[in-house]
Amino acid sequence: MKNLYLASKNQGKIEEYKKLLLNVNCQLLLQPESIEVKEDGITFRENAIKKASEVSKKTGNYAISDDSGICIDALGGNPGIYSSRYAENDQKRIERVLNELDGEENRGAYFIANICVCSPLGDVILESEAKCFGNIILNPRGESGFGYDPIFEELSSKLTFAEMDNDLKDLCSHRGRALKKITPELLKLFA
């Protein structure tokens, strides 16, 4: 069985990938603490490529990365690529967004995920992107998930990501749908 490093230190993402990759016949390994990737790209795609290629080159194994974030219409697409750096923790990031949207009627937003898979030599072999549309609600709802989940109400279900069980979030989320697009290739790669 081939190794696949998950190029992420985000515990919320790690839990989701452990489940999303269950059918792929790989040994899923976590990014070694010693590897720090500087996310200085100006697009989600650039950062995703950087994370997967650095981790694959440094470990000599396949690596999969995910650069994601929430883009809010009334904030001109912010926090976008700065989603994880918008404040010092999830609660403060949520407070900042809610404050910035205070009195704003346009609450439209989307989550986006760019996934990249690199070969053991650091070459990009698979890429995928997906978005999930919704609205930023006035008061957080739900206990599951991570990050901005409690304030993002998905458009069709009217549930926040934090109110969904894992299966439902995987079905409609940016991450779940981006991964689904490349699942046939992943299954072949690790067959």
Ligand code: ITT
């Ligand atoms: P890694 O780079 O180590 O994977 P990170 O948290 O820095 O971790 P990103 O740069 O991709 O990852 O930032 C993504 C941020 O966007 C993440 O920290 C959350 O705040 C937010 N985010 C992404 N996907 C999310 C989701 O499904 N639910 C809630 N928030 C999400």
